[in-house]
Amino acid sequence: MRARNKRDSADFGLSFLDCICCGFGAIVLLFVITMGSANQMIQSLRDRLQEVTQQRLSRLEQLDAQEVEISRRAEIAEDKAEQAERRNTQLRSMVDELALQLAQLEAGQEAKMVELEKEKTEIASMQKELEVEMNLPDINLPVGLPVESNYIAFVFDTSGSMRDTATENLHAAAVEKIRNVLDSYPEIKGVQFLDADGRFMLPGTPGIWLTDDPATREGALRVLASYAYFSNSNPVPGIFRAIRSLYQPDNEDMRMAVFVFGDEFTGKAEPVLQRLEQINPRKEDGRRHVSINAVGFPTVLGYPLLGSHTGMKYANLMREVAFRHDGAFIAVRNER
Structure with missing residues (x-):
C-alpha cells in the first residue's frame, strides 16, 4: 500500500x-x-x-x-x-x-553791384571831360605828332569793336587814319605793323623792319583792311612787343616811334606805366628811346552800360602814356 x-x-x-x-x-x-x-x-x-x-x-x-x-x-x-x-x-x-559758394556768389554779386554803381558814378563824373577831349576839329592829318621819327611801328587793335559788323573787316575809317599818319612821314627808313596781341600782321616779317616805299605802304594797308585775326581789346602786349623786338639800341640814327590805334583797355593803368618806365627809359638828353603815340576811336562811347568805361580807360591810359613817353594822343571824331 x-x-x-x-x-x-x-x-x-x-x-x-x-x-x-x-x-x-x-x-x-x-x-x-x-x-x-x-x-x-x-x-x-x-x-x-x-x-x-x-x-x-x-x-x-x-x-x-x-x-x-x-x-x-x-x-x-x-x-x-x-x-x-x-x-x-x-x-x-x-x-x-x-x-557756401552760393553765399559767396551772392556776396560777390553785391560787391559787383556796388562796383558797378561806382563805375556809373565815375562815368557820369567823367563824361563831360571826355566829350570835350574826344570832339576835336575834323581834320585829316594828326596834330601834335613828333615828326623827327624815322622808324615807325603801328600797333592796331583788331578786336570786334574795331571791325565792320557786316564784313568783319577792320573799319575803313581806322585804316584810313593809318594812311594819314604815314602821309605825315613821307620819308622814313623802316615801318612795321603789329596787332594788339603782339602778332606781326604782315606774313613772314616778325621782328624785322620793312623798307618803306609806296608799294610796301599800299600792300600793308590792303593786308590790314582784311586782317583775319581777332585780338584782345588791350594794346599793351603789342606795345611791349614792338619796343622789345624792333628797337635797336646800337643804331645811333634810330628815332623810333610807336603809334597805337584802338578804342578799349580792360586792365589797370599803373602796372603798364611802371613797366614802360623799365623797357623805355630816358636817354642822357632826357628823351625816351621810343616815342609812343596813340589814336583813340569812340566806338564804344555811345553805350554807357556796355563798355564806355573801357573806352575811357583806353583814353586815360594812352593820354598818360603819350605824355610820359614824348608822344601825342589824338581822339578821333565819331564819323559813323
Whole structure:
C-alpha cells in the first residue's frame, strides 16, 4: 500500500515536469515564431528611421544653405547701407559747399553791384571831360605828332569793336587814319605793323623792319583792311612787343616811334606805366628811346552800360602814356 502511493507520487511529478517542459517549449516556439515578425518590424522601423534621418539631414543642409544665403544678403544689405550713408554724407557735404559758394556768389554779386554803381558814378563824373577831349576839329592829318621819327611801328587793335559788323573787316575809317599818319612821314627808313596781341600782321616779317616805299605802304594797308585775326581789346602786349623786338639800341640814327590805334583797355593803368618806365627809359638828353603815340576811336562811347568805361580807360591810359613817353594822343571824331 505504501509502495503504490510512492509510485503514484513519482508518476505525478514526472507528468508535471513534462507539462512544464512542454509549456516552456511552447513558449520558446512562440518566441521563435514571433522573433521573425519582430525582426521584420525592426528592420522596417530601422529603414523608416534612416529615411526620416536622411530627410532631416537634407532639410538641415537646406537650412544651412539658406542661412548662408541670408548671411550673404545681409552683408550685401549692410554694404549698401554703408554706401548709402557715405553718399548721404557726401551729398550733405556738397550741399554745404554749394550753400557756401552760393553765399559767396551772392556776396560777390553785391560787391559787383556796388562796383558797378561806382563805375556809373565815375562815368557820369567823367563824361563831360571826355566829350570835350574826344570832339576835336575834323581834320585829316594828326596834330601834335613828333615828326623827327624815322622808324615807325603801328600797333592796331583788331578786336570786334574795331571791325565792320557786316564784313568783319577792320573799319575803313581806322585804316584810313593809318594812311594819314604815314602821309605825315613821307620819308622814313623802316615801318612795321603789329596787332594788339603782339602778332606781326604782315606774313613772314616778325621782328624785322620793312623798307618803306609806296608799294610796301599800299600792300600793308590792303593786308590790314582784311586782317583775319581777332585780338584782345588791350594794346599793351603789342606795345611791349614792338619796343622789345624792333628797337635797336646800337643804331645811333634810330628815332623810333610807336603809334597805337584802338578804342578799349580792360586792365589797370599803373602796372603798364611802371613797366614802360623799365623797357623805355630816358636817354642822357632826357628823351625816351621810343616815342609812343596813340589814336583813340569812340566806338564804344555811345553805350554807357556796355563798355564806355573801357573806352575811357583806353583814353586815360594812352593820354598818360603819350605824355610820359614824348608822344601825342589824338581822339578821333565819331564819323559813323
